[in-house]
Amino acid sequence: MPDADVERAETLLHIGDPIRGRQWQTALPDLVPNLDVRQWPDIGDSATIRYLAAWNPPEGVFAALPNLEVVFSVGAGVDHIDFAAVPKFIPVIRMTEPGLTQGVVEYATFAVLALHRGMLRYFDLQRNADWIAAEAVPTSTRRVGVLGLGILGGAIARHLVTLSFPVSGWSRSARQIDGVTSFAGSAALPAFLAETDILVCILPLTSDTRGILGAEIFAALPQGASIVNIGRGDHLDEEALLSAMDDGHIAEAVLDVTRQEPLPPSHRFWNDPRILITPHIAGTTSVAGGATAIAENIRRYRSKMPLTGVVDRLAGY
Ligand code: NDP
Ligand code: OXD
Numbered sequence: 001m002p003d004a005d006v007e008r009a010e011t012l013l014h015i016g017d018p019i020r021g022r023q024w025q026t027a028l029p030d031l032v033p034n035l036d037v038r039q040w041p042d043i044g045d046s047a048t049i050r051y052l053a054a055w056n057p058p059e060g061v062f063a064a065l066p067n068l069e070v071v072f073s074v075g076a077g078v079d080h081i082d083f084a085a086v087p088k089f090i091p092v093i094r095m096t097e098p099g100l101t102q103g104v105v106e107y108a109t110f111a112v113l114a115l116h117r118g119m120l121r122y123f124d125l126q127r128n129a130d131w132i133a134a135e136a137v138p139t140s141t142r143r144v145g146v147l148g149l150g151i152l153g154g155a156i157a158r159h160l161v162t163l164s165f166p167v168s169g170w171s172r173s174a175r176q177i178d179g180v181t182s183f184a185g186s187a188a189l190p191a192f193l194a195e196t197d198i199l200v201c202i203l204p205l206t207s208d209t210r211g212i213l214g215a216e217i218f219a220a221l222p223q224g225a226s227i228v229n230i231g232r233g234d235h236l237d238e239e240a241l242l243s244a245m246d247d248g249h250i251a252e253a254v255l256d257v258t259r260q261e262p263l264p265p266s267h268r269f270w271n272d273p274r275i276l277i278t279p280h281i282a283g284t285t286s287v288a289g290g291a292t293a294i295a296e297n298i299r300r301y302r303s304k305m306p307l308t309g310v311v312d313r314l315a316g317y
Helices: 018-031 098-116 119-127 151-162 186-194 215-220 238-246 287-302
Strands: 010-015 035-039 049-054 070-073 144-147 167-171 180-184 198-201 225-229 250-255 275-277
Touching (some): 018 035, 049 287, 070 287, 098 151, 098 225, 098 287, 215 238, 238 250
Parallel strands (some): 198 225, 225 250
16 A cells, blocks of 8 residues: 555564664654654564564564564574464565675675685784784685675675685575676585685574584585685584584684584684684664665565565575
């Protein structure tokens, strides 16, 4: 229905970072007429809640919202949402907004360059006041492989091409990106890995991809390859990584996500000089970009136009 026809009270419930929730309480009603925004747990009249924007929605919340019509993930990933709890007729929308993409591209570029230029070794040398230079090689000799060539993986691959890295990508279906060699499907995975010196994982977490960064993949990479994980901690078999590093087959890793977050202080990763840990900060949904993306889909929904970023529940992303 067009905006002008929305006469009923409509509420969007936000569950997640309260600072962003308060900012959206101001920003969203300016973008979408007749929309009230509430911050969990202050839900007000649950019957008016048509939209939910959430990160890690608590168990039971979907059953408590009888008139819910659209679920928005506050992030690009949707693995924090239990699809079984969301009635099938309710679309689940993942976040796509330029600020999030920019952050992830910056992070991946940083991580690939850090590995390419041996920065983890220099960080370690600095702790001992050791001045030891290593020879740098051109980017054109360092092959980067991106696992996941969707919105974020595609943007990462495009940017790395501009730095003259030979870039390839792996996805379920073949993708066409200028300057990027596309590999599709499980059968193509070994060939993709055989040509990858730095492997960047930006896959969604699904039943098919859980644990994918494991012994088999590590063994299929060339000797001395390195890993960047920006996807989810559960993509990585942490023991297999340490074992492949101890064997000398995998050199280094930059990990933005870990199986347990926050990573416990006693975890071996913290003090391993071959591993750089960051606290899940690669990309963050920007307040303005996130509000614009949600507002655009609510306008589409009200006008009965197709929504963008709808999750394929069967594929899991
Ligand atoms: P998209 O849905 O746009 O892309 C997903 C890509 O993964 C697609 O290319 C898809 O293939 C591919 N893929 C999915 N399953 C498989 C599979 N079984 N085998 C091969 N390829 C597969 O997602 P985004 O790029 O927007 O986001 C990806 C993930 O990044 C998120 O789900 C989230 O987990 C993570 N993320 C992490 C952040 C951080 O701060 N660390 C920030 C934001 C996101 P196809 O193209 O054929 O569909
Ligand atoms: C996301 C994330 O999925 O920040 O957007 O991890």
